[in-house]
Amino acid sequence: MKICLIGDSRLGAIKLALDERLVDAGKHEISFFAAVAGRARNFKFTKAAIRPGAVSDVAFSTEGKFSDVRADAFDVLVFYATEFEFGRWARPNIGSIEQRAHFTDAFLAQCVEMKIANSFCMRFAYLASTTPGWPTKLIVCPAPAQAAPRDQLDEGPPLLDVNYLNAEADRLCKDIGVRYVPQPAYTLTPDFYTDLSYSIGSRRYIAGHPTHPSDDRNHMNAAFGALMLRDILAALD
Amino acid sequence: MKHSSAHATHPYQNRPVRAFWKTAVAGRSGGELVDLWQPKSELKSTTRIATFGSCFARNIGARLVARNWGWINAEPAPDFAPEMIADAFGYGHFSARTGNIYTTAALLQWLGWAAGQSAPVDEVWPYNNRWIDPFRGEIEPNGFESPAILLQSRAVTIAALRKAIESADVFLFTLGLTEYWSNAETGAVYQTCPGTRGGRFDATRHQFNQARTANVLAELDAARDLLHHINPALKLILTVSPVSPSATMTEAHILTAASHSKSVLRAAAGDCAATHVDVDYFPGYELITGALAGEPRYAVGQRHVAPAAIDMVMDHFFAAACDDAPKEPAAKSAQITEDDECDEAYYAAFAPDAP
Numbered sequence: 001m002k003i004c005l006i007g008d009s010r011l012g013a014i015k016l017a018l019d020e021r022l023v024d025a026g027k028h029e030i031s032f033f034a035a036v037a038g039r040a041r042n043f044k045f046t047k048a049a050i051r052p053g054a055v056s057d058v059a060f061s062t063e064g065k066f067s068d069v070r071a072d073a074f075d076v077l078v079f080y081a082t083e084f085e086f087g088r089w090a091r092p093n094i095g096s097i098e099q100r101a102h103f104t105d106a107f108l109a110q111c112v113e114m115k116i117a118n119s120f121c122m123r124f125a126y127l128a129s130t131t132p133g134w135p136t137k138l139i140v141c142p143a144p145a146q147a148a149p150r151d152q153l154d155e156g157p158p159l160l161d162v163n164y165l166n167a168e169a170d171r172l173c174k175d176i177g178v179r180y181v182p183q184p185a186y187t188l189t190p191d192f193y194t195d196l197s198y199s200i201g202s203r204r205y206i207a208g209h210p211t212h213p214s215d216d217r218n219h220m221n222a223a224f225g226a227l228m229l230r231d232i233l234a235a236l237d
Numbered sequence: 238m239k240h241s242s243a244h245a246t247h248p249y250q251n252r253p254v255r256a257f258w259k260t261a262v263a264g265r266s267g268g269e270l271v272d273l274w275q276p277k278s279e280l281k282s283t284t285r286i287a288t289f290g291s292c293f294a295r296n297i298g299a300r301l302v303a304r305n306w307g308w309i310n311a312e313p314a315p316d317f318a319p320e321m322i323a324d325a326f327g328y329g330h331f332s333a334r335t336g337n338i339y340t341t342a343a344l345l346q347w348l349g350w351a352a353g354q355s356a357p358v359d360e361v362w363p364y365n366n367r368w369i370d371p372f373r374g375e376i377e378p379n380g381f382e383s384p385a386i387l388l389q390s391r392a393v394t395i396a397a398l399r400k401a402i403e404s405a406d407v408f409l410f411t412l413g414l415t416e417y418w419s420n421a422e423t424g425a426v427y428q429t430c431p432g433t434r435g436g437r438f439d440a441t442r443h444q445f446n447q448a449r450t451a452n453v454l455a456e457l458d459a460a461r462d463l464l465h466h467i468n469p470a471l472k473l474i475l476t477v478s479p480v481s482p483s484a485t486m487t488e489a490h491i492l493t494a495a496s497h498s499k500s501v502l503r504a505a506a507g508d509c510a511a512t513h514v515d516v517d518y519f520p521g522y523e524l525i526t527g528a529l530a531g532e533p534r535y536a537v538g539q540r541h542v543a544p545a546a547i548d549m550v551m552d553h554f555f556a557a558a559c560d561d562a563p564k565e566p567a568a569k570s571a572q573i574t575e576d577d578e579c580d581e582a583y584y585a586a587f588a589p590d591a592p
């Protein structure tokens with residue numbers, strides 16, 4: 001099958017995993033269409049294609065062969081990580097564990113639902129699933145949770161259980177006929193950070209593949225990319 | 238007719254332009270009035286202002302934010318909350334999630350809790366298998382899942398109210414109503430009548446109150462004492478909501494009852510400001526209800542104020558700033574506070590068909 005992964009710079013981990021043959025795509029032909037940080041918001045969905053707001057918005061696409069994602073060019077579309085970040089908003093960034101008392105479960109549940117439903121991933125997956133001529137195999141993946149060394153974990157446990165977040169995402173994806181592929185549970189620490197081993201050595205997908213700054217916690221390495229791609233391919237079976 | 242100044246030896250002779258209807262108001266819209274308000278205390282964009290009160294006060298906080306003024310939000314929504322959800326759960330309306338505080342009796346009750354001088358009663362109201370807070374009914378749109386969670390959430394808000402008072406330079410309170418319901422046994426002052434949204438009305442325990450001017454004035458004075466107990470340097474600005482009550486329990490016609498209620502509040506606010514150097518009155522009420530020229534200032538239904546009129550009111554507030562604060566909003570004006578967002582508007586649902 002011809003598969004296109006659409007997202008942002010975090011797709012670099014998966015592309016590097018493929019380039020370095022850490023994962024075998026088998027009979028599948030995999031392409032990438034990634035935006036420069038934040039510019040996936042500029043992507044436009046039309047009946048015929050997903051187009052960037054400007055050519056400069058495209059961080060990388062497979063071999064630079066295409067400047068948009070045409071509706072009839074692929075069998076599978078994977079919307080990866082864009083505006084779908086449990087790691088950013090489920091962290092207790094409001095402070096200590098006592099502050100969990102500020103928010104009722106009903107409030108948090110509605111925040112979760114709206115955040116997921118309004119993410120780029122979900123909006124574009126919905127448009128693709130309801131527009132004739134687009135692939136019927138659609139997958140949504142969350143952004144990997146932030147990674148942090150153990151000595152920085154002073155914020156307390158996450159506000160919401162990761163299983164709950166994944167269940168909500170799965171439910172909302174099913175509502176629109178889309179498959180949800182979560183971040184593998186074994187890559188997460190109990191307090192909902194990505195284990196640091198999956199972040200160390202992450203590299204940018206530009207010439208020379210330089211490593212990200214040492215304090216970068218949002219980009220994962222090729223080993224993580226390989227794990228995610230395996231799960232994505234498994235979801236097609 | 239002009240009089241010769243040679244014969245004018247009376248005190249009106251040297252009154253400023255703003256003192257005369259003919260020169261200050263006649264033929265003018267609210268936006269065309271000048272020199273309307275001279276704050277007693279210096280007001281700057283950096284002044285830290287806490288806002289509470291009836292639903293009209295929600296418009297004030299939103300516009301302070303829009304102009305990058307120092308509005309205090311002591312109980313903010315978490316970063317991850319979508320704006321629409323935060324709004325539905327009462328975040329960002331007032332400086333803490335108290336919901337609308339319509340009466341001075343309710344204000345005094347909240348301040349007593351914040352000052353630690355009294356403890357809130359454990360009363361909660363059942364509502365569709367969930368629980369409503371009698372003192373801030375709209376905070377959790379579908380009700381709390383248990384009384385314990387409700388009380389915990391209320392305690393968080395009381396702490397936030399105290400924090401808002403401690404960190405403010407100005408406490409801006411908008412007086413809304415004189416009619417209210419209380420518990421005859423505990424003395425608790427409810428936000429709305431039991432039974433209208435949650436709870437069960439019990440005529441033996443639930444008592445109707447109509448605050449008179451002396452009551453309101455005494456409660457304002459007591460509220461001022463409590464505020465200064467927490468923050469001795471705090472200044473007060475009082476406003477009166479131009480939004481009419483949605484229903485009355487008096488025998489009067491609602492129009493008459495509304496006029497009486499607003500007159501009582503206006504008189505008490507004025508008296509309080511006249512008595513204390515640290516209490517001021519901002520005439521937003523007059524800008525909406527006064528006999529002024531120009532566009533209608535009320536929205537459809539004649540209860541709520543049109544957004545353009547709220548902007549006009551706040552333009553006068555901002556014009557009083559003594560620094561180079563932005564005179565234009567940095568962001569789009571907040572939407573009007575609609576009836577269905579106003580707890581007290583629940584009464585309107587019980588109105589019989591019009592003849």
